[in-house]
Amino acid sequence: MQRLATRRKPRRQIVTPEIRSIGILGAGRVGTALARLALAAGYEVRVATARPPHEIALLLEVMAPGAEPLSVEALIATSDIVILALPLSKYRELRPELFAGKIVIDAMNYWPPTDGTIEDFERAASSSEIVQDHLAGARLVRAFNHMGYHEIEQEARPEGDPARRALAVAGNDADARAAVSGFIDRLGYDPIDAGPLMASRNFGVGTTIFGAAFDRTEMAQLLASAHQREAA
């Protein structure tokens, strides 16, 4: 008897481009901590703020030696991954056309004491979904937001270290999530894929994950239970 071939839907191959250059928008607490960590991991690092590059050159020499000050336009054009590390209240200053097709990490949180009250974010379950709507062509991935800036360098650990912490990653583009996960891994954290951007509401401000430390098993369980609660 002829056996029926079982037809499985072919799995889409994840394409992870080689990431060499990291552009960071914001040279504050988060921006400079990520710049130092990325430099230590061997990436080329560029930083831009709303000010002209020469105005942040000295700050970078002191706070992130080796990072190159660039204009926002040049940074976005020449970086493989762009990290948003500016106050969320400024997100509308980001020009969507510059970000088309770019892998962008959104590390921003809605924090009314510093951002003021912003109606859009008062209503939103995840600020990243609003940022993605604004930067419609960007391949936005939410990551790094649930960890304090002071921990970013001090908690980084090599792969296999029992104290290595996990960072949640969410975004609608699977290839972008994979590229960001590779970056996170090289910086010293276990990336845990939470799935689409909507899942970022499970590690935003006020959640169990926000501001707490978990290893990869705990993080995966927390994200899975949050997902199940939503689906129920």
Ligand SMILES: NC(=O)c1ccc[n+]([C@@H]2O[C@H](COP(=O)([O-])OP(=O)(O)OC[C@H]3O[C@@H](n4cnc5c(N)ncnc54)[C@H](OP(=O)(O)O)[C@@H]3O)[C@@H](O)[C@H]2O)c1
């Ligand atoms: N602090 C934390 O522990 C922590 C942890 C996770 C996530 N976050 C989030 O990360 C973001 C940055 O936090 P932070 O504590 O690093 O803030 P911060 O120290 O106040 O630094 C903000 C930086 O953003 C720059 N900036 C302002 N407008 C800009 C624009 N239009 N384009 C580019 N850069 C711009 C500022 O530069 P100029 O002064 O030159 O304008 C400054 O360098 C926030 O959204 C925050 O919610 C913070």
